Amino acid sequence: MATTATEAAKATEPKAAAQEQQANGNGEQKTRHSEVGHKSLLKSDDLYQYILDTSVYPREPESMKELREVTAKHPWNLMTTSADEGQFLNMLIKLIGAKKTMEIGVYTGYSLLATALALPEDGTILAMDINRENYELGLPCIEKAGVAHKIDFREGPALPVLDDLIADDKNHGSFDFVFVDADKDNYLNYHERLLKLVKLGGLIGYDNTLWNGSVVLPDDAPMRKYIRYYRDFVLVLNKALAADERVEICQLPVGDGVTLCRRVK
Amino acid sequence: MAATGAGEGNKAAAGSSASLHSKTLLKSEPLYQYILESTVFPREPDCLRELRLATASHPMALMAASPDEVQLLGLLLEMLGARSAIEVGVFTGYSLLATALALPDDGKIVAIDVTRESYDKVGSPVIEKAGVAHKIDFRVGLALPVLDQMVAEEGNKGAFDFAFVDADKVNFLNYHERLLQLVRVGGLIAYDNTLWSGSVVDTPDEPLAAATREFNAAIAADGRVHVCQLAIADGLTLCRRVV
Numbered sequence: 246m247a248t249t250a251t252e253a254a255k256a257t258e259p260k261a262a263a264q265e266q267q268a269n270g271n272g273e274q275k276t277r278h279s280e281v282g283h284k285s286l287l288k289s290d291d292l293y294q295y296i297l298d299t300s301v302y303p304r305e306p307e308s309m310k311e312l313r314e315v316t317a318k319h320p321w322n323l324m325t326t327s328a329d330e331g332q333f334l335n336m337l338i339k340l341i342g343a344k345k346t347m348e349i350g351v352y353t354g355y356s357l358l359a360t361a362l363a364l365p366e367d368g369t370i371l372a373m374d375i376n377r378e379n380y381e382l383g384l385p386c387i388e389k390a391g392v393a394h395k396i397d398f399r400e401g402p403a404l405p406v407l408d409d410l411i412a413d414d415k416n417h418g419s420f421d422f423v424f425v426d427a428d429k430d431n432y433l434n435y436h437e438r439l440l441k442l443v444k445l446g447g448l449i450g451y452d453n454t455l456w457n458g459s460v461v462l463p464d465d466a467p468m469r470k471y472i473r474y475y476r477d478f479v480l481v482l483n484k485a486l487a488a489d490e491r492v493e494i495c496q497l498p499v500g501d502g503v504t505l506c507r508r509v510k
Numbered sequence: 511m512a513a514t515g516a517g518e519g520n521k522a523a524a525g526s527s528a529s530l531h532s533k534t535l536l537k538s539e540p541l542y543q544y545i546l547e548s549t550v551f552p553r554e555p556d557c558l559r560e561l562r563l564a565t566a567s568h569p570m571a572l573m574a575a576s577p578d579e580v581q582l583l584g585l586l587l588e589m590l591g592a593r594s595a596i597e598v599g600v601f602t603g604y605s606l607l608a609t610a611l612a613l614p615d616d617g618k619i620v621a622i623d624v625t626r627e628s629y630d631k632v633g634s635p636v637i638e639k640a641g642v643a644h645k646i647d648f649r650v651g652l653a654l655p656v657l658d659q660m661v662a663e664e665g666n667k668g669a670f671d672f673a674f675v676d677a678d679k680v681n682f683l684n685y686h687e688r689l690l691q692l693v694r695v696g697g698l699i700a701y702d703n704t705l706w707s708g709s710v711v712d713t714p715d716e717p718l719a720a721a722t723r724e725f726n727a728a729i730a731a732d733g734r735v736h737v738c739q740l741a742i743a744d745g746l747t748l749c750r751r752v753v
Contacts, residue, residue, distance in 0.1 A: 285537075285741075286536055286537055286541065287535055287536060287537060287741050288535055288537050288538075289711070289712075291711040291712075292535065292705065292711050292741070295705075296705075296739050296741065299723075299739070300730045300747070301739075332738050333738050333740070335738075336736060336748060340589055340698065340750065341589050446588075455541065458538060458541050460541070460544055461540040461541050461544045483548050483549065487552050493553070493584075493588070494549060494553065494585075495549070495581050495585045496550075497582065497740060498536055498545070499740060499741075504549070507588060
C-alpha cells in the first residue's frame, strides 16, 4: 500500500493497526482495516460471508487461494486486497480486453495475481511498491501460477516512475488499465499522471475510496489514527474525481470502496 | 453516458430525492447516501434524473433499479463497447434509458415486459426527449416466449453484447439458458436482486430468498460463465459468458 519515500514514518500506522487487531484475538482470516464485527462495508458479516462462500471461493483459482493464505499470516495483512475484489478485478480486465496494465501498491501481490491471471499470455503489468520483501512473499504463488513473466516489478516510490514514463511521448495513452492501491495522500498526484498514460477509454481503479465507511463519520467520532489521518485525503479525492470531466466514474462498495474511472477526454 | 450534471439544479434535486433511495445492503444509510451524493447525482444526466424522479412517485417505485446501479450499468456498457442489448423487465424504463444513453447511435435494445403501461406513461416521453427512443425495440409479453422466439430467429445467436435481467426471480434460471444463447461469448449478463435485501442469509427458507439462493448457487457452478456478485443496490450479479 505505501509507496512514497516519506511513507516510512506513516508505515508504522498500518503496523500499529495490525498489532491492535492481533491483540483483539482475531484468529480467523484477517481482513481489511475494518472494525470488529464488520468485515466489509456491508450491513452484516453474514451477508459478506455469503457472497464469499457462494460466488467467490468456489471460483477462486488455487494460486490465489494459496496467496491469500500466505498473506493472512503476515502482520500487515489488513493491507491486502479482499477476495471479492480480486474476483472483480479479474472480471474487469477480461471485460475490457486489457493487455498493458499498471499496479501502484502491490503488498504481497493478491490483486497483482488476479490481474496477471486475467491478462492474455502477452499481457504486461508494470508493478510498483516501496517494499520488495512483501512482494517476494507472494511471488512463489505467482510463479507457480505461471504468470510471473507478465510482471515488471519496480521497487521504490511510484511518482518518479510515472514521471519518467511521461517524459517519453511514446508512453502517452499506452496503458489499458491501472489499479491504484497505495498511499492515499498521493492519489491525486498519481491521477494527473495516469490520465496521460492511460488510453482514451482506458480504466483506472482507485482502492479504499470509502475508507472503512469513515467518510461519513462525524469528525469527532472515535477512529484509528491512520484512518483519521488519511480520511481527509480520501474525502478530497472523492470530490475531485466526481468533478473531473476527463473521466466517467462509478464508486462501488467492493472491498473498501473502489472508484472506477474511465478516461473520456 | 453523457456527464452533463454539474450545478445548483442538481444539488437541489439531489437533496430532495436522497431519501427516495433508501434500500441498501451497506452498513449504514449515510454511507449509501454519501455514494449517491458525491459520485452519482452530480454526474447524472438530466434526462436520467427526470425519469428517476418521475418513477419515484409511482406506487410500485420499489421495482426500479437504483441510481448507483444504473451508473455502473452505463459504465459497463461503455467498457464493453456494447452495440446491442437485451433488457428483461422494463417498468418505467429507467435502466432502459441508462442503457440507451450508453449505446452508440445505431445501437439496439430489445426491451421485454409483460406490460408497457408504466413505460408509455412515465418513461417513453423522457426517452423520446432524450433522443434515444429509436434504439429501443419494445416487446410486450412474458419474457420466456419472447426469448424463445428470439433464439429461434435467424442471426440472433450470440448477437448481443449485454443483457440486464430485472424481472420475476422464479424464472431467472430459465432466462439464463436463453440468454446464454443470445449473448456473445465475452458478453455480459447482469442479474438484479441477487441478494434480496439480505434475506438470502437472514431468512434463507422464505420462498423468494430460497429461490434466490438456488439461482446464486447454480450460476456460481455454471462453467459457461465467470461470475462476480456485487453488493450494489439489492445485489447485482455479473456473468461473463466464456463458453
